[in-house]
Amino acid sequence: MxxxxxxxxxxxxxxxxxxxxxxxxxxxxxxxxxxxxxxxxxxxxxxxxxxxxxxxxxxxxxxxxxxxxxxxxxxxxxxxxxxxxxxxxxxxxxxxxxxxxxxxxxxxxxxDIKKAFEGYYPVMMDLLKRAGFGDEALNAFGQTFQSLKSASxxxxxxxxxxxxxxxxxxxxxxxxxxxxxxxxxxxxxxxxxxxxxxxxxxxxxxxxxxxxxxxxxxxxxxxxxxxxxxxxxxxxxxxxxxxxxxxxxxxxxxxYLPKRCNDILAMQNRRIERTAKVLAEHGPLSLKDLGNRLFGHVKSYDVLLTLSESLGAVEVLESQGRVTRELENGVEYFRIFGKD
Ligand SMILES: [Zn+2]
Missing domain, CATH: 3.60.15.10 (Ribonuclease Z/Hydroxyacylglutathione hydrolase-like)
Known part of the structure; x- marks a missing residue:
């Protein structure tokens, strides 16, 4: 070629x-x-x-x-x-x-990217808490966040x-x-x-x-x-x-950009279906536990990446009417629809 x-x-x-x-x-x-x-x-x-x-x-x-x-x-x-x-x-x-x-x-x-980051910080902490992360993970992530902020x-x-x-x-x-x-x-x-x-x-x-x-x-x-x-x-x-x-x-x-787009869509759909399967077998799950089931235990910046993937997938499942979420003691749990 x-x-x-x-x-x-x-x-x-x-x-x-x-x-x-x-x-x-x-x-x-x-x-x-x-x-x-x-x-x-x-x-x-x-x-x-x-x-x-x-x-x-x-x-x-x-x-x-x-x-x-x-x-x-x-x-x-x-x-x-x-x-x-x-x-x-x-x-x-x-x-x-x-x-x-x-x-x-x-x-x-x-x-003013520093100011923007200051606005993101409480949002991030709230998200991590709702995802089921404890104080240790929150502190570790706080440090990662500061280094991202100062590098921007x-x-x-x-x-x-x-x-x-x-x-x-x-x-x-x-x-x-x-x-x-x-x-x-x-x-x-x-x-x-x-x-x-x-x-x-x-x-x-x-x-x-x-x-x-x-x-x-x-x-x-x-x-x-x-x-x-x-x-x-x-x-x-x-x-x-x-x-x-x-x-x-x-x-x-x-x-052949369209073919590559289709390949990415197919890969994303496989991950979405894997998420549905994990929720069906082990749910209801918090985002943290869902991420651990999907990707294993990860640290620091990788927490953000796996959280992005897990949240992305459950949001698609929600939009398809297949997943519901409920709040319990400040943590959100995701449940596949129709499963007790
Ligand atoms: Zn990028």
């Missing part, structure tokens, strides 16, 4: 006449993250890598492989707010004066993007914006009209099934939001788009 890109330097790849992928390292388990550069009179960057000088240095070395530099960047589009994608935005903005765009609701959160950096004056927006880039290029909540509440997909290349962020990855991340922002904003339920709707919507090549947040570009 024809390769989807050609390598220009250690970290720079050409994926179309005027579109480049730059792979930059992150300190996170996921490994490298992609920054895309759409060349033109007013170059556009999709995502920004992590916070810090090293990220800027690696980006500028990679841009040099095709004769460009950070200062020429006109616009930065963020696929979502996770720090491996958005952390570098403010540093790049300061060097280039670029305009930064992200999902509409997220702009105030990004403007604000980005002021971010401009909002919403479903159906079309960015007109100088030279007549159009980039369409699609909201794709699920992996995170802030997920956007950018479709480059002339090439039909879709920048999918972490909405769809080729080799990883992204986590339906628990969204504390939704609770603190008072918005009813169900991560996995939203994610499945988003995947079904992406299948319908005219896309030739997917340019993901991690890994090389790939073809």
């Amino acid at each position: 024809k390769p989807t890109e050609s390598q220009l330097s250690e970290r720079a790849f050409k994926i179309a006449d005027d579109i480049y992928r730059i792979s930059v390292p992150t300190p996170y388990p996921v490994g490298d993250v992609n920054i895309y550069f759409i060349d033109g009179k007013k170059p556009v960057l999709i995502d920004s890598g992590v916070v810090g000088e090293r990220n800027l240095r690696i980006l500028s070395e990679a841009l040099a492989a095709f004769g460009r530099k950070i200062e020429v960047i006109d616009t930065i589009l963020l696929t979502h707010t996770h720090q491996d994608h958005s952390g570098g935005a403010n540093g790049i903005r300061r060097l280039s004066g670029a305009k930064v765009h992200a999902a509409g609701w997220v702009t105030t959160h990004l403007a 950096k604000s980005c002021p004056s971010v401009m909002p993007l919403n479903e159906g927006d079309v960015l007109e880039i100088e030279g007549g290029r159009q980039i369409k914006v699609y909201e794709r909540p699920g992996h995170s509440r802030s997920d956007l997909l950018f479709l480059d009209e002339p090439t039909q290349i879709a920048f999918t962020g972490d909405h769809v990855l080729e080799h990883i099934t992204p986590n339906p991340t628990l969204e504390l922002s939704a609770v603190s904003d008072g918005v009813p939001y169900k991560s996995l339920w939203s994610y499945q709707n988003s995947l079904r919507a992406t299948i319908e788009l005219p896309i030739l090549l997917a340019a993901p947040g991690h890994g090389a570009p790939f073809r």
